Amino acid sequence: MDKLQPLEKAVAAHLIDGKFIARQIRDELRADVTELATRGVVPGLGVLLVGNHPASRSYVTAKEKACAEIGMLSREINLPETATPREIVQAVETLNAASDIHGILVQLPLPDSSIEQEVLQTVDPGKDVDGFHPVNVGRMVLGLPAYWPCTPHGILQMLKRSSIPVAGAHVVVIGRSNIVGRPLSILLSMKHVLGNATVTLCHTGSRDIAKLTRQADIVIAAAGRPHTLTADMVRPGAAVIDVGVNRVEDPTRERGYRLIGDADFDDLLPIASAITPVPGGVGPMTIAMLLHNTVQAARRLTNNEAKG
Amino acid sequence: MDKLQPLEKAVAAHLIDGKFIARQIRDELRADVTELATRGVVPGLGVLLVGNHPASRSYVTAKEKACAEIGMLSREINLPETATPREIVQAVETLNAASDIHGILVQLPLPDSSIEQEVLQTVDPGKDVDGFHPVNVGRMVLGLPAYWPCTPHGILQMLKRSSIPVAGAHVVVIGRSNIVGRPLSILLSMKHVLGNATVTLCHTGSRDIAKLTRQADIVIAAAGRPHTLTADMVRPGAAVIDVGVNRVEDPTRERGYRLIGDADFDDLLPIASAITPVPGGVGPMTIAMLLHNTVQAARRLTNNEAKG
Numbered sequence: 001m002d003k004l005q006p007l008e009k010a011v012a013a014h015l016i017d018g019k020f021i022a023r024q025i026r027d028e029l030r031a032d033v034t035e036l037a038t039r040g041v042v043p044g045l046g047v048l049l050v051g052n053h054p055a056s057r058s059y060v061t062a063k064e065k066a067c068a069e070i071g072m073l074s075r076e077i078n079l080p081e082t083a084t085p086r087e088i089v090q091a092v093e094t095l096n097a098a099s100d101i102h103g104i105l106v107q108l109p110l111p112d113s114s115i116e117q118e119v120l121q122t123v124d125p126g127k128d129v130d131g132f133h134p135v136n137v138g139r140m141v142l143g144l145p146a147y148w149p150c151t152p153h154g155i156l157q158m159l160k161r162s163s164i165p166v167a168g169a170h171v172v173v174i175g176r177s178n179i180v181g182r183p184l185s186i187l188l189s190m191k192h193v194l195g196n197a198t199v200t201l202c203h204t205g206s207r208d209i210a211k212l213t214r215q216a217d218i219v220i221a222a223a224g225r226p227h228t229l230t231a232d233m234v235r236p237g238a239a240v241i242d243v244g245v246n247r248v249e250d251p252t253r254e255r256g257y258r259l260i261g262d263a264d265f266d267d268l269l270p271i272a273s274a275i276t277p278v279p280g281g282v283g284p285m286t287i288a289m290l291l292h293n294t295v296q297a298a299r300r301l302t303n304n305e306a307k308g
Numbered sequence: 309m310d311k312l313q314p315l316e317k318a319v320a321a322h323l324i325d326g327k328f329i330a331r332q333i334r335d336e337l338r339a340d341v342t343e344l345a346t347r348g349v350v351p352g353l354g355v356l357l358v359g360n361h362p363a364s365r366s367y368v369t370a371k372e373k374a375c376a377e378i379g380m381l382s383r384e385i386n387l388p389e390t391a392t393p394r395e396i397v398q399a400v401e402t403l404n405a406a407s408d409i410h411g412i413l414v415q416l417p418l419p420d421s422s423i424e425q426e427v428l429q430t431v432d433p434g435k436d437v438d439g440f441h442p443v444n445v446g447r448m449v450l451g452l453p454a455y456w457p458c459t460p461h462g463i464l465q466m467l468k469r470s471s472i473p474v475a476g477a478h479v480v481v482i483g484r485s486n487i488v489g490r491p492l493s494i495l496l497s498m499k500h501v502l503g504n505a506t507v508t509l510c511h512t513g514s515r516d517i518a519k520l521t522r523q524a525d526i527v528i529a530a531a532g533r534p535h536t537l538t539a540d541m542v543r544p545g546a547a548v549i550d551v552g553v554n555r556v557e558d559p560t561r562e563r564g565y566r567l568i569g570d571a572d573f574d575d576l577l578p579i580a581s582a583i584t585p586v587p588g589g590v591g592p593m594t595i596a597m598l599l600h601n602t603v604q605a606a607r608r609l610t611n612n613e614a615k616g
Contacts, residue, residue, distance in 0.1 A: 117450075117452065133446070134442075134443055134446030134447045134449075134450055134452065135442055135443055135446055136446065137445070137446035137449050137450060138441070138442030138443055138444065138445035138446030138447070138449070139442045139446070141442075141445050141446070141449055141486075141490065141491075141494075142425075142442055142445060142486050143486070144425065144442065167513060168513055168514070168515050170515075170520075176497060176498070176499075178449075178450050178451070182449065182494075183449075185509075186449075186490075186494070189484060189509050189511065190484070191484075191511075191512075191513065196511075196513035197513075198508065198509070198510055198511070198513070198514040198515070198517075198520070199508070199509055200506065200507070200508040201493075201497050201506070201507055202506055203497065203499070203504075203506070204499075205475060205476055205499065205504035205505075205506070206476070206506040207476050207478075207506070209506075212478075212506070
């Protein structure tokens with residue numbers, strides 16, 4: 001019991017509260033939505049869900065609920081798991097053509113993951129609020145106006161709003177996925193107010209990752225594998241962002257599992273200057289930035305119409 | 309004089325001969341061009357030059373000469389320096405529409421650099437053999453088939469053909485330009501036969517670059533500034549790739565200047581396991597890969613027509 005007291009203190013000092021920061025962003029967006037309403041515009045998110053996998057279903061529901069809470073419209077197309085590629089593409093085209101839909105989200109994974117690239121490339125780049133279309137990725141890399149992918153952008157916002165210095169910092173990212181590690185490493189090292197860091201990108205082909213992470217001011221674990229980041233891999237005082245969401249069996253829970261990140265949270269808490277929990281860390285930020293991109297899309301469309 | 313002997317030996321052992329490797333690639337491409345000719349296809353490069361700046365003129369001439377040498381077609385549109393943005397865009401559209409032109413090169417910088425992005429985005433992505441169009445950049449980042457930008461691709465080929473191991477190596481890249489450092493850092497860290505390295509990208513916002521370069525197996529200097537990489541910054545036995553081409557005054561030369569790289573070549577030669585000279589290192593590779601992309605474009609178009 002003696003040891004519990006300082007640990008609780010540490011938690012209070014160290015924890016990066018993703019739920020809180022996401023709520024802060026949603027509050028700002030609510031003000032934007034209210035302002036747009038005075039111009040007769042309601043930002044609309046179109047959601048395409050194929051099949052009804054429980055995890056995908058619950059993500060989609062969370063996103064729709066988040067839209068409603070800040071006064072945005074959402075419209076869902078839910079196709080059966082047996083939908084043909086043609087039907088899926090047509091559903092995207094329907095959302096592309098809908099004038100009250102400003103952003104489109106295709107919930108991944110699709111039952112047939114081999115058609116994902118084709119489907120994603122069907123999304124109108126101007127409505128690609130997930131930032132997955134090659135045009136958006138390219139524009140982001142070149143520093144042109146673009147929709148930044150939601151999870152990487154959410155992490156940049158977390159760091160900024162937690163007053164963790166990024167400019168000039170050495171950031172080590174573990175994981176090179178197209179939706180997190182790769183775009184995050186790019187955005188962090190670009191010259192803008194949320195970036196300008198020196199970034200090292202590690203992955204399954206890397207040797208001696210620990211040697212690199214131990215030098216980092218910020219370590220970001222985005223490998224999708226528990227225990228990717230252990231306590232011996234982090235310099236005391238470094239900040240840790242944990243992007244992983246891994247299910248591990250837990251018979252003490254009613255549902256039979258619990259969620260853990262890629263980092264050994266309990267061991268890192270006394271070492272890191274700041275750390276995100278899982279759940280309640282990066283996760284809520286992703287939805288907040290999806291709303292952000294959709295509001296941005298609505299505003300841009302409105303401005304273009306005013307110009308046109 | 310005593311010291312000259314070992315230094316000359318070192319040169320022989322260390323030097324990565326870009327001219328030689330580029331010639332090797334051009335010889336391979338000549339065979340491809342001959343094969344395509346049997347199917348009635350001559351790969352064609354369209355070149356747009358605005359104005360007649362001596363450096364740009366000489367680059368364009370070198371590229372056209374390289375085309376001719378391997379049996380490729382090249383066609384130049386040379387607009388006056390006073391050409392309007394509309395005229396420049398129309399010239400690109402002419403090349404887009406030309407059925408005997410498979411690849412398009414807009415020689416940069418344009419006299420008015422503020423219109424470069426607009427002009428580059430006018431290039432048909434299927435003919436964008438420089439790999440500068442956002443669609444190509446995005447496709448490259450996502451690991452989809454794409455034209456890789458010529459200088460980064462040339463460097464990957466140099467490393468491979470010099471038997472310098474890249475997979476698993478720690479590569480430190482200095483410079484984050486859209487045409488070299490940024491795409492190079494991405495390509496090096498992707499999972500393919502020329503990549504899979506652990507990459508750190510340094511730039512003008514980085515602190516203590518020397519600490520990072522001293523840990524690298526391969527250091528790539530692409531900052532565009534002489535003396536960016538000094539001898540104390542490189543671990544003995546590391547490989548050095550020098551992308552810089554800088555003019556420095558030299559009254560002993562007839563033209564009044566000489567070209568030097570970003571690395572202190574003479575000081576690094578005894579330290580590095582391998583190093584590229586300037587000129588004669590990376591430079592010739594860029595043209596070779598431009599030809600490579602154009603041959604690839606011609607082949608792809610031909611295959612598509614055969615399918616259609």
